[in-house]
Amino acid sequence: MRPHPRWILAAAGVLVALSLATPARAAAPRQVTIDGAAGGRVFDGVGALSAGGSSRLLIDYPEPQRSRILDYLFKPGYGAALQILKVEIGGDTNSTDGAEPSHMRTPSDLDCDRGYEWWLMEQAKARNPRIKLSALQWGAPGWAGSGEARPTVWTTPDIDYLTSWLGCAARHHLHIDYLGGWNEAYSDPGWYVRLHQALRDHGHGDIKVVADDSFNWDVLGPIAADAGFRDAVDVVGQHYVCGYLSDYLRCPSPAAAQALGKPLHASEQGSLPYDSGAAPLARALSRPYIDGGMTSTINWSLIASWYDTMPFQASGLMGADEPWSGAYVAGPSIWATAHTTQFTAPGWHYVDSAKGYLNGGGSYVALRSPDSRDYSLVAETVDATAPQRLRFSVTGGLPDRPVAVWSTDLSSTDSRRWFVRAGSVRPGDTLTLRPGHVYTLSTTTGQGKGRAVSPPPAPLRLPYRDGFQSYADGATPRYISDLDGAFEVSPCTGRAGRCLRQVIGTQPVWWNGWLRRPVTVVGDLKSWRDYEAGVDVRLDGDGWAELLGRVDGQWADAVSGIHLRLSADGDWQLYDENLRGQDSTLCVPSDPACAGVARQRTHPAQRRTLAAGHAAVPARKWHRLRLGFSGDQVTASLDGARLARVGTPVHASGQVGLGVSPWRHAEFDDLSVTPVRPTGDIRYLPARSLRATGTGFHHGYEPRKAVDGSVQSMWHSEWSPLTPLPQSVTVDTGRTRRISQVTYQPREDGNPNGVITRYELAASTDGVSYTPVATGTWPLDATRKTIGLPGVAARFVRLTALGAGAGYASAAEIQIGIPAG
Incomplete structure (x- = not known):
């Protein structure tokens, strides 16, 4: 006979079918027994990572949109309801989509308010006081490094640097729960031993040390060979255990890892868009435990809140890259996450009797509260091509009562089909799970779906101007985003008022070797097409400074766009830098995880000189640089005199940028971008x-x-x-x-x-x-x-x-x- 579905009208007006009868000729359902007395590791939580400049634009959002975005990320019973927030300890060096500010640029410098991660952690805690906080460094100021040609952070000064950061966290009333070493740089066992002792000496003995935030479980060898290292490490965290930029079908760990007796974390996973990445994310929230006993998954990024000229556009749980319009996207990745986070809490236990794979595609995992009064079963069918049937039962002291059913259709772009309350079922019922869905069955209550609606996207309209007078010293101006180095407001030299100054004078310890020269950008890639950009510039000494226009990308050591460079000796150069010949998939050089997964950059960026010459310019004086764009025509000028007018069709639109030679100081003032009527008839x-x-x-x-x-x-x-x-x-x-x-x-x-x-x-x-x-x-x-x-x-x-x-x-x-x- 045919099954008789129970049709339930959800609050959003979406019909969800739960088949509660067994068709006579259908395959037997998967039987899942949720046994409260069965073994299972302790669940440490689901989180997301703010790092690599990924949250830079969020702090510039207007209210109420900024608060609504934060609610979607952190507020319990509203959206993603994240249980862990992991942040970068800034080092003023490019760490993927920009550089994050350091709190301590010299041994005698300490500014516990520098950067936006403090603010972000405070906002997360304000919404969920029980959220766990984790921290990791990608780079560090040069003084904290080893001083070699390729410096490392495996030094005692770097440990001092980290403990000073923890002191700043305490000033912000933030307790850090997890601390790692150096992102994706493998490990120095002796350094971790010293770090562990330093944490105890500074009153941070309750912080769990994570090693080594790298790939392929290579850390297991040193842990097995070095008892001191083994004792210093509390958590083994590995990146991209489900693969890299893939569908995340399998997420294994070695038997040696599972035998350590230490928590295992997927301490970075993701790098996929907030829309199309929702299905892989749904797998990555359950399968690391099913396949590898991992009890936490951290998604990069928390939010795609960086300019879309940079790598990994739209990668995150949600998107917010238009602070001028207030527009944001709370898409299906938020709700794929909510299917775990709104029904569990760190400290719950996995139920090993109820984990595995569905016969026709998909997986399931169950968790219970420590007192066994509540349980939740999360099932996903994103692999399935046909409906899957599942019958569940409970035993071992778990409550035998009806459970709520929630579902999200990840194959749909209709938000009404995401995170829908679909009635209730009882243990012993058979459910038909549709392909492309995530389901949660739970005894818990308090779930909810945020209803805030984004304003429509809009361009950053021209003219744009910033004279930097309205900011406090040390501030990063609105919409300015550093790719490398640090551009901050400071008193001008040789004129009254405040200017924008590149303040880093020593090469930081870098992570991936990208860029390694100070650059900052601002503007709207999509709508800034025909315009004139101008800026006043003053060099402190030797070196050069640049005005960039039509910036349409950044990758490795290149900033794609038109550059006007003025050197201290009066030489100038107008050149085009573009990314042709570069792969658009991130792969850190020397990273074994890249082998056979993501192709590394094959050719250097192309740089083409368009014009060059010499101008008699007094040293240590202010000068005005201008770049004009109209159609394919580019005009460069210095102090009101035209230097060159050339044609180049490579860059059709893009941002404005400022650059400085490494690692020199320079000042900028009166940055302006005004519209120009395009030439031609198109x-x-x-x-x-x-x-x-x-x-x-x-x-x-x-x-x-x-x-x-x-x-x-x-x-x-x-x-x-x-x-x-x-x-x-x-x-x-x-x-x-x-x-x-x-x-x-x-x-x-x-x-x-x-x-x-x-x-x-x-x-x-x-x-x-x-x-x-x-x-x-x-x-x-x-x-x-x-x-x-x-x-x-x-x-x-x-x-x-x-x-x-x-x-x-x-x-x-x-x-x-x-x-x-």
Whole structure:
């Protein structure tokens, strides 16, 4: 017979079916016994990581949006309800998407209010006093390092540096629960022994030491061989135990790790977008325990609150990269997390009788409270291609009463289908679990779904100006984001008022070797296209300073954009730096986890001198640099005199930046960006106004990345398994327009896979009926391609790849041009 589903109308108006009868000919359901007397490790919690500059823009958000974002992350019974917050101990060095400020730049310097992580921890604690706090360093000031050509932090001064940071935490009334060594740099056993003793000597003996926040469980050898190291380490934490930038299908640990008798943590996992990364995240919240006995998972990042010119755009539990508009995204990753965090607490116990994999795809894991009065069962079916049937029972002192059922449909973009209360069931019932879902069955109460709604996205409108007069000394100005070094407000030299000064004078101990020269950026990649940028600059001594424009990416040692450099001796250079030939997937050099997983950078960035010369400029005086952009034309000037006017089509839009030679001091004042009317008869629609869908994509390469304004990200068709051509991207311009041009920018990383060589362009006013308007062929290269149109009336434009490199399809950027005026 057919099952009779119990239909329950959830609060959001979504119908959820729980099949409570057994079909006569269906396969037997998976029987799950939740035994309160069974063994199981102690659950340490689910958390997220604010590091690498990933939360930089959050503090600049206006109210009430900023508080609403924090509620979604930390408030119990509202959103992600995080149980652990892990933060970076800043070192003024690039740590992925920027540099975080150090609290102690010299042995005699101490500023316990520098940076935004203190504020973030205080906000988390204010919402959830029981949240655990964890800390780790990516880099450190040069004085704390080993002084070698490739310095390390395995020094006694660095231990002093960390204990001083803990002292600052105490001043902020913050108790740190976990402390690591050096991010992804493996370990020095003797250093950990000294750190352990120093914590005891400074009254921090209750802090748990984590080793070694690296890869491949290589730390197990030193732990086994060194009793002192073994005693100093409280928790073994490893990164990307489920794989790197993948679907996170399996999350094992070695038997030697599980036999240590120490907690095992997946101390960094993630790096996937807040939308398409929700399904892998759902796996990574349960499978580390199922496969490897790991009792905590930390997602990087907490929130994608950095500029989208930097790596890993949109990677986080939610997105917030527009402080000027207040717009944010609380997507499915929040609710995938809530299925564990809103129904458990650190100190609960896993129930080993109720963990495993479903027959047709998916997994499940159960936890119970220490007194066995409550339990929760979390099941995910994101692998499943057909409904899964599960029957559960309880024993061992657990309550035999109805439990609430919550579900999230991760295959849906409809927020009404996320985190829905779907009624209740009793032990002994059989449930039908639909593919692509996460379910929680729990005796607990107090769950909730936040209802705050984001304002719409909007451009950072020009003109933009900052004279730095309204800030306190030591402040980071609004929207300014340091990629390396530290740019802070300080009294001007040689003029009244305050200026922006690059203050780091010694090479910090770096983590990944990126950049290693001070650079800061500001602005809106998507809408800043034709403008004039200007800044006053003063060099303290030798070296050089730069004004950058149309910055559209940062990777490794390159900042992609147009640079105007002025040296102290009067030499100047206008040059273009771009990322063609660079892979857009992060892989730390010498990191074994990269082997066979993510391809490392294959070529250096391309740098092309556009113009150069010499100007008679007095030393240690203020000078005005300007860069103007109009279409493909770039104009550079110094103190009101034109230096050069050149054409370069590489960078279509982007931010403004400031740079200084390593590690010199320089001051900047009166930073301005004013709009310029574009030349020519074509105006490109701002990327912010476009939406894109596609016939398919690989995780992390969604269609929206073809219209995000950045050539460093891209749409790519599915390659695992391969989805054959034709493949297409459809761009929605928002309303019907006269479209006169479409440009296609192939990927710029030197890989020809997916570069379109034969195409069809179709247009539509309603998104249903499409008319072909252009066909043609292109060479297999990375040059920008242009399709001219005779003013086609359309709202939707569809680019279809009929032929492309290696049988894939990809697009770094698609632009839609309309008549100017």
